[in-house]
Amino acid sequence: MTTGSRGASRPRIVAIADTDSYVKWAAALLGGAGERWDASLLVLETPLVVSEPQRAAAVKGSGLAPERVERVEYSRLSSQLAALRPDAVLIAARGPLVRVLARDVADLKPRPVIVTGLPGISIPATRKALVYRTQCDLFIVHSRRELREFTALADRTGFHQRFALATLPFARAAVGADADADADAGVEPDRAPATDLVFATQARVPATRPDRLRIARLLVRTAEADPSRRVVVKLRAVHGEQQTHVEHDGYPELLSTLGPLPPNLVTSTVSMGEALATAEGLVTVSSTAAIEAVAGGIPVIALDMFGVSSKLINETLADAGLLGAEDDVVHRRFRHPDPAWRDDNYFHAADADDWEECALDLIARRHAGALVSRPALDRRGGALRDAWERRIALGRSDTSTAGTVAYAIGLPLRTALRLWHRVRRSARARLAAVPVGEG
Numbered sequence: 001m002t003t004g005s006r007g008a009s010r011p012r013i014v015a016i017a018d019t020d021s022y023v024k025w026a027a028a029l030l031g032g033a034g035e036r037w038d039a040s041l042l043v044l045e046t047p048l049v050v051s052e053p054q055r056a057a058a059v060k061g062s063g064l065a066p067e068r069v070e071r072v073e074y075s076r077l078s079s080q081l082a083a084l085r086p087d088a089v090l091i092a093a094r095g096p097l098v099r100v101l102a103r104d105v106a107d108l109k110p111r112p113v114i115v116t117g118l119p120g121i122s123i124p125a126t127r128k129a130l131v132y133r134t135q136c137d138l139f140i141v142h143s144r145r146e147l148r149e150f151t152a153l154a155d156r157t158g159f160h161q162r163f164a165l166a167t168l169p170f171a172r173a174a175v176g177a178d179a180d181a182d183a184d185a186g187v188e189p190d191r192a193p194a195t196d197l198v199f200a201t202q203a204r205v206p207a208t209r210p211d212r213l214r215i216a217r218l219l220v221r222t223a224e225a226d227p228s229r230r231v232v233v234k235l236r237a238v239h240g241e242q243q244t245h246v247e248h249d250g251y252p253e254l255l256s257t258l259g260p261l262p263p264n265l266v267t268s269t270v271s272m273g274e275a276l277a278t279a280e281g282l283v284t285v286s287s288t289a290a291i292e293a294v295a296g297g298i299p300v301i302a303l304d305m306f307g308v309s310s311k312l313i314n315e316t317l318a319d320a321g322l323l324g325a326e327d328d329v330v331h332r333r334f335r336h337p338d339p340a341w342r343d344d345n346y347f348h349a350a351d352a353d354d355w356e357e358c359a360l361d362l363i364a365r366r367h368a369g370a371l372v373s374r375p376a377l378d379r380r381g382g383a384l385r386d387a388w389e390r391r392i393a394l395g396r397s398d399t400s401t402a403g404t405v406a407y408a409i410g411l412p413l414r415t416a417l418r419l420w421h422r423v424r425r426s427a428r429a430r431l432a433a434v435p436v437g438e439g
Contacts, residue, residue, distance in 0.1 A: 007145040011363050013115075014084050016077070016101060017092040018046040020236065021419035024058035025119035026092035028169030029140070031063025033356060040068040042080065044096070047395040058273050062169070074397045078104055083110075085186040087363045095132030096393040100149055100313040102135035103376055103386065113137050113362040113371065115355075117166070120288030121317075124310040125149040130159040134377045137362050140355050142168040143346045145316065162362075164355035170272075171346045193231045197222060197332060198279040200272070200289035201236060205313060206306055209249045214305065216254040217286075222330050229332075233267045234275045235287070281334030286314040290322065291346050299334030316345055 013033075015026040023043060030039040041064060043055060046325030048060065049071075058071055072080050081089065087113045091101045098116055105114050107406045125146065130153065133139055139161045141147050147163055156163050199219055206212055224232040233251050239337070254269055270276055272289050276282065282293040283301045290300045301324035302317040317323065320337035328334075341350075365371045391398045 003185070010036070010038045011087040011360065013040075013088040013090060013359070014081065014086040015039070015041045015090040016044055016250070017041065017093070018044045018049045018097070018152075020050050020054050020058060020143070021095075021119045022092040023055060024062070025117070025169065026090060026220040026423050027059045027062035027064045027069070029091070029092075029117075029166060032431055034063065034174065039064060040084070042072045042077070044077065044093075044101075044397075045071060045073045046397045055109060058196060060271075061273070068098055074394055075399060077101075078108070080110060081105065084259045087366065088115055089116075090115045090357055091136065092117065092119070094358075094393075095128055096389065099134075099135070099376075100386075100390045102133070106135050106373065106376075110366065111371070111373065113359060113366055114374075115140065115359055117141065119426065120168070121286065121291065121313055122146050123149060123316045126155045127153065127157055127159070130154060131364070131377060134159060135165045135374045137162065137371070137374060138355070138358055139163050140166050142171075143316075144344045144348055144352070148393075162358065164358040165348070166353050167348070167350060168288070168291055168346050170288065171295045175424060194278045195280050196232045196275075196278045197229065197329075198232045198234050198275050198282050198289075200234050200282060200284040200287035202285060202287050203236065205285045205287075205311075207311075209254075211306060212249045212251070213254050213257075215303070216251060216258060218305075218326050218329055220253075220255070220258055220261060220265060221326075222332075223262040225330050226259055226332075227262060227264050229280070230262065230282045230316075231262075231265045232275060233265070234272065235267055235269050273279055281332060283329055286317060290317055294337055294342075294347070299336050300330055301334055303329070320345065 013030065015030055017023040017026040023041070026041055030037065030041065033039060041059075043050065053388060055069070055160070056066075058349070059066055068151075071276060074288065089105045091098050091105070092103065092116065102114055102116075114136045115138045116136040118129065120142075122141060123146060130139075130150075139150070141150055141163055144165070149163055150161070150163055153159075154163075199215075205375075208217070217232050219233060233255070255261060255265070255267075274290055276289075276293055276296055276298055279293070279298050281299045281301065282289060283303065284290050285303050285306070290302060293300050300317075300322045302314055302320075302322040303326075304318075304323040305326055306312060308318045308323070314323075322335050322337055322339045324335065362371060387400070390400070
C-alpha cells in the first residue's frame with residue numbers, strides 16, 4: 001500500500017472492512033472525502049471477506065485509488081496499524097466484528113479516533129447497533145431521521161454516542177443545488193430511455209423460503225406479461241462468493257424449481273450502477289438499492305406483500321410512498337418518492353453533512369491529549385469472553401491459542417444454554433395451552 005507523506009493539513013484515516021457492503025461503503029465514504037485526507041483501506045481476511053472481483057467492483061468509481069487498498073490478515077492487523085500511525089480508524093464491519101476490532105484499536109499507543117457506521121438504510125435504530133459500537137468515538141448515520149432516532153435510542157438506553165451525518169455514497173448523484181431544486185419542484189433528473197425491471201435481491205429479507213418463492217413466482221409472471229422487456233434479477237454475488245449476510249434459498253435455485261423460465265427473465269451480477277443504467281424501474285423489499293435508484297431518477301416499487309415492519313426494514317420506504325402490490329409489479333407501475341420525504345431521508349443538502357468536521361474535532365482533541373477513552377461494555381467473562389467473541393467474529397481467521405481454547409470451552413456451553421432456553425419456551429407454551437381449571 002502506498003501511504004504517501006503525512007502533511008500537517010492531511011490527517012491520516014485508515015478504514016478496516018471485510019464484506020462486500022462494508023468495503024463498498026468505506027471506499028466510497030473515504031473516496032468522497034477527496035484529497036483532504038490521507039486515506040487508505042485495509043481489507044481484513046475473514047470467512048466473509050470479498051473476493052478480488054468483488055473488491056475491485058467495490059473500489060471502482062469510489063474515488064479511492066486501488067493502490068490505497070490492501071488485504072491484511074488479522075494476525076498482522078495491529079502491527080500494520082502501528083506502522084501506518086493513523087489519526088483515525090474507520091471500522092466498517094458487522095457489529096460483532098466492530099466490537100472486537102474497537103478493542104484492538106483502543107489498545108494502540110497513541111490511540112486513534114475510532115469511527116464507525118452502517119452501510120445502508122438503518123431504520124429502525126437498534127440497541128444492538130449501539131452496544132456493539134460502545135468503544136467507538138463517532139457513529140456515522142445517513143439521514144436526518146436516522147440521526148434523530150439513534151440519538152433518541154442512545155438517550156433511552158444510556159449507550160451514549162456521538163453521531164455525525166454523511167450522505168449515503170450511493171445517493172450523492174442527487175445531492176447538490178440543482179438536484180435539490182428539482183426535487184423540491186417534483187422534477188426527476190433526465191436519463192436515457194431504459195426498459196429493464198431490476199429486482200434487487202436481499203440475503204435476509206424476506207427470511208422464509210415460502211416468501212422468497214412467492215417473489216420468484218411474481219418475477220416469472222412479470223416476465224411473461226411482457227416478453228419484449230427484461231426482468232433482471234440482480235444478485236449480490238456470483239456462486240461461491242461471500243456476502244455480508246449469509247443467504248439461504250437464493251433466487252437462482254428458487255427459479256430453477258419453477259420449470260422452464262421465460263427467456264426475458266435473466267440473472268445478473270454486474271454492479272448495481274450498471275444494472276440501473278438500463279432500468280425502467282427497480283423492485284425490492286427494502287434494499288438500499290432503492291436509494292441508489294431514487295438518486296438516479298429511477299422509480300421504485302417496494303413490495304408490500306409481506307406488510308411493513310422493522311424486520312423487513314421497509315418502514316422508511318413506506319413513508320416515501322413507494323409501496324406497491326404484486327399487480328403493480330406485473331404492470332410496472334413504479335413510483336417516485338414524495339418530495340417532502342427526501343430531505344429527512346437520505347437526500348438532505350450536502351452542507352448538512354458533518355462527519356468530517358466531527359472527526360477532525362476528535363483528532364484535534366487527540367493531538368491535545370484530551371480525547372476521552374470509551375471503555376468496553378462491562379460484561380462477565382473477562383479475557384476468556386474477549387477471546388470467545390474474537391473467535392466467533394473472525395472464525396478461522398483467528399489463529400490464536402486463546403481463541404481456540406475459548407471456542408472449545410464456549411461452544412458446548414452455548415449449545416447447552418440454547419437447548420435449555422428452548423426447553424423453557426416449550427414448557428411455557430404447554431402451560432399456556434392448559435385451560436384454566438384443568439390440571
